Amino acid sequence: MDIQERIRNLPKVHLHCHLDGSVRPETLMEIALKENIPLPAYELEELKEHIQVQNKCLSLKEYLKKFVYPISVMQKKEYLKRIAFELIEDCSIENIRYVEIRFAPYLHISQGLSEEDVIEAVLQGIKEGEEKFRVHSNIIISFLRHETIDKNLHQLQAAAKYLGKGVVAVDLAGNEDDYPPELFIDLFNKSKVMGFHITIHAGETGIAENIEKSIRLLHAERIGHGVSAIKDSNIMKLLKEKNIPLEVCVTSNYNTEIIENINDHPIKQFYDRDIKVTVSTDNNTVSNVTLTYELCLLNKSFKFTVEDIINIIKNGIEASFCNDELKKKLLKELSQF
Ligand SMILES: [Zn+2]
Secondary structure (H helix, E strand, O other): OOHHHHHHHOOEEEEEEEOOOOOOHHHHHHHHHHHOOOOOOOOHHHHHHHHOOOOOOOOHHHHHHHHHHHHHOOOOHHHHHHHHHHHHHHHHHOOEEEEEEEEOHHHHOOOOOOHHHHHHHHHHHHHHHHHHHOOEEEEEEEEEOOOOHHHHHHHHHHHHOOEOOOEEEEEEEOOOOOOOHHHHHHHHHHHHHHOOEEEEEEOOOOOOHHHHHHHHHHOOOEEEEOHHHHHOHHHHHHHHHOOOOEEEOHHHHHHOOOOOOHHHOOHHHHHHOOOOEEEOOEOOOOOOOOHHHHHHHHHHHHOOOHHHHHHHHHHHHHHOOOOHHHHHHHHHHHHHO
16 A cells, blocks of 8 residues: 555544635536626636636735636525535545534625524535444534624634534634734623634745744744744744644645745654654645645655654644544544554
């Protein structure tokens, strides 16, 4: 069995996966045609150029433009449910045993749905997916940095109704350069008091201090990306001391030009310096990758062994926001592999 096949067969967990960035292109096309939603191209390969990164973008802001078309077809319950269900099916194909799916409900209410409708539709999709494909999952609700405080607080209230019923955590995503963590202290204080787990996109675009602020001010239990931690020894120390896991997404970081070459990514340095590294895709469709591909990259570009990769999957199980019973089950499956 070659290494790619071994990695594909390993029982994996996926912690950082955006629903709107992981819509199958075929599904996007089909819904758009049915609903008369304008697309930039009506031939599948051509459409992919508009919704997938071709090698590199110029910035995170450019990368985020790829989400416009998927979001346009995610405005009805039946489609949200279908897209969530298909993502669970995609997980099962590469033996992902547990996935945390994140999205911002208020991006899906332009045609009259409430935020509750959106969350319920996605929950329905993952529930049916779990029944059919035996893949476990939970939901993380994302707040977007550029949205108003009122809108974020409103979304938090909606999310709270589903806490413990499939929704486990909140996240902060989007333009990190212009909206520093201190703007969101109240939002995340409230989230913490309510009992949400917290993960924050930070240090994705070069501002290392956002990582520290996310931990100290926003109660981050995990950090999305965290690439720029490598520039600051105090932040490396903090991550290690507090045992804060990083949700590393190598190809996505390459797409957004945080690193110039794949080999420049600091993931091996994080791992060698005992930072708790986990690996995710960020966006299966936008970055045009699978979790298997990202884990194979560790071996190919950074000389991680299969044992290292198993260790990283174990980190993911330990860092996940699922309950202890499921964690035990996932660890057992991995150890029996
Ligand atoms: Zn992300």
